[in-house]
Amino acid sequence: MIYELRVYRVTPGRMQEVLDRFEKIVFRYWEKYDIRPAGFWTTVIGECHLDLHQILVWESLADREEKWSAIMSDADFKAEMALTERNGVLVSSVTNTIMAPTRFSKMQ
Template sequence: MIHELRIYHCLPGRLPKLLERFERHTLRIWERHGIRQAGFWTVAIGPSNHALYYLLAWQDLAERTRLWEAFRADPEWQQVMAESEKDGPILSHVENMILQPTAFSSVR
């Protein structure tokens, strides 16, 4: 099992639109494709409150590639993304990292 940490840095004032997109659409589409989320966080105290942090759980990199590509190509997702950005982009940039558990990690 591997985890992917994704950080979506929003343009000022656009985080609510991103959260709405996840809650109303993205998670349902992920479920259809078999994408497993391990948690979502926003920043209560820290350098920026314009970001969404989340973890995805993958069996391996091959599963990640296969499922993520299918999700990105999904016509419903493409329509949802276009509709949510009709008033302008939501994100300034995205960071993602593939995490490997240490030998002493409680999460494997």
Template sequence: MIYELRVYQALPGQMAKLQTRFKDLLPPIWKKHGIHAIGFWTTLVGESSNQLTYILQWESLADLETTWAAFMNDPAWHKVRDEGERDGPIVANISSEILMPTAYSALK
């Protein structure tokens, strides 16, 4: 297994829209593609309280690449994105890191 750590910096005033996207709109699309989220977090104390962080679990880099490409090309995702950003973008920045668990990690 590998894990993808994704951090979304919401534009000012857009965190509620971003959270609605991930809480209500994306789960059925992700389920269709076999995308498995480990968890979601907001920043309580840190550099920015306007961040949404989540971790995805993947079988391999190949799994990540093919599954993510299929999701990104899905018309259902395009509809969610376009409707959510009808009045303008809601995300300022997205960062992504691919993580490999150590031998002593609770997640393997």
């Protein structure tokens, strides 16, 4: 099992729109492609209050590549995502880190 930490830097004033996009659009497609989120967090105290953090769970790097490629080539997904940005970009940047659990991690 591996985990992917993704950090979205949200455009100022657009956090609620990003959260709505996940709830109303993204989760449907993640379910379709069996992409499994472990959790989501907004920053209360930290480097930037504009950050949305998420952790995704993958069986392997190959599993991630297969599922991520599938969703990113889904025309309906791309069209719905584009509609959410008709009034401007919601996310200015995304960083991701692939992590493997230590032997003593509760999340394996």
